[in-house]
Amino acid sequence: MKLYIKNMVCDRCKMAVNTALTHLHIPVKNVDLGEVTLERTITPGEKQQLEEELNQLGFELIDDKKSRLIETIKKEIIALVHHQDGELKVNLSDYLSEKLHRDYNYLSNLFSEVEGTTIEKYFINQKIERVKELLVYDELSLSEIAYQLHYSSVAHLSNQFKKVTGFTPSHFKNIREEKRKPLDKV
Template sequence: MTTLFIKNMVCNRCIMVVQNELEKLGLTVKNIKLGEVTLDKELPENVKTNLVKALTVLGFELIDDKKSRIIEKIKNIIIDLVHHQDGEIKYNLSDVLNSKIHHDYNYLSNLFSEIEGTTIEKYFIAQKIEKVKELLVYDELSLSEIAFRLNYSSVAYLSNQFKKVTGLTPSYFKQIREDKRKPLDKV
């Protein structure tokens, strides 16, 4: 068996696209998840070259070095926590990363900062703010429901963090998004 680590796999659609490319090359996928693919056998060098080309065209990248794999795992865990585990961000991020990656959080934090030029916490906050934007645009939840779902201690804390990151209040962001949208009969 071979495990491949793939950069920029951030959603279920990415998983589907990567799996499709692997199958086009005649490869059998044993397991696939964000950033990681397990194949049933070794990958011949000529097939690997073709895979790298196909993935690059689609915006993905095969990761070969250990540090980059760890960074990608951190990102994928955070993306999964924020975007795919609705209402389950109830755990300490450092504990989640320690248990899933099996490295000391200080090592992970220093490595992430060194390679990405930002902290794990800032990346986590950026992902949460993107999720807040998405939920505001969907307009199905109140701000307090969004705050609860993303484990903010209060609506005020969410609003302050949102404004610090985007420069806008959540309500103003929602308003300008609505102003840009046209009803279908006006398109």
């Protein structure tokens, strides 16, 4: 049995959900970003208990197909930007269409309708959060970050960063308060 969970976007989220399932004695096969595979079907009572526990942790069970699809789009983008090398061999629309086996226009319209932003803006915001993370770590130069995240140039990265955050990357690096957002708040 598969469950889909909103706001489950990082490894700590996976651990928290796994802990909740273990606490409720619900056997798990696999916990992935936004998705849990259980070893058996859960009872309505177990589902209610799980929903309550997940809500306390800031997560939400997703029941309808459209919401699950949107969470899958987010999961694919987050994985691409934060957990892989971020390299796209094709453009984002082809990547998502291929991964989700859906027409990109349908995905894009659904995402915009429900989320109030475009897939492209969501992707850019995720990339900027990754840039922020790399700037805070202070291990790479701006040109290395631009290369790693496949920006065409440092100027392109800097312009996009300033447009999204209101700061230049160097100014952002110098300030020390509220630099990053949780991935589920992007």
